[in-house]
Amino acid sequence: MNVGQKRGRKITALCSLLGYSRQAFYQQVEAMEKKVLGEELIIQQVLKIRARQKRVGARKLLLMLESFLLEHKLQIGRDGFFALLSKHNLLVRMRKSRTPRTTCSNHWMKKYPNLTVGVAVRAPNTFTSFC
Numbered sequence: 627m628n629v630g631q632k633r634g635r636k637i638t639a640l641c642s643l644l645g646y647s648r649q650a651f652y653q654q655v656e657a658m659e660k661k662v663l664g665e666e667l668i669i670q671q672v673l674k675i676r677a678r679q680k681r682v683g684a685r686k687l688l689l690m691l692e693s694f695l696l697e698h699k700l701q702i703g704r705d706g707f708f709a710l711l712s713k714h715n716l717l718v719r720m721r722k723s724r725t726p727r728t729t730c731s732n733h734w735m736k737k738y739p740n741l742t743v744g745v746a747v748r749a750p751n752t753f754t755s756f757c
Contacts, residue, residue: 637651664702668702668710669710669714671691675690675691682718684707684717685704687707688702
């Protein structure tokens with residue numbers, strides 16, 4: 627053990643080296659603890675809801691958590707909530723569609739006739755009609 631390591635450094639000295647006041651350092655520590663505690667509360671509540679409803683999405687979860695957030699005086703926006711769920715792998719994956727998507731021709735807009743029916747293309751810029 628070195629002689630310099632026997633004594634602990636004072637927070638005041640360390641803060642002055644970094645250009646912070648002691649008050650700012652302790653405010654930052656308190657804010658980080660509050661943020662982590664709030665995130666943990668939100669994650670626990672999300673897990674409770676997901677135990678009952680496994681596939682509920684993030685936007686609906688945020689609406690369901692509104693009263694909980696107000697009760698605990700927590701604030702989180704939509705993007706922050708998505709980032710929090712993503713960080714903890716709690717986002718619901720989109721299911722792949724089982725039916726293929728095809729063109730829907732049953733619409734109100736004008737439908738143009740298919741002019742290539744009965745046309746044989748033999749070379750670029752040349753064609754012959756079967757009709």
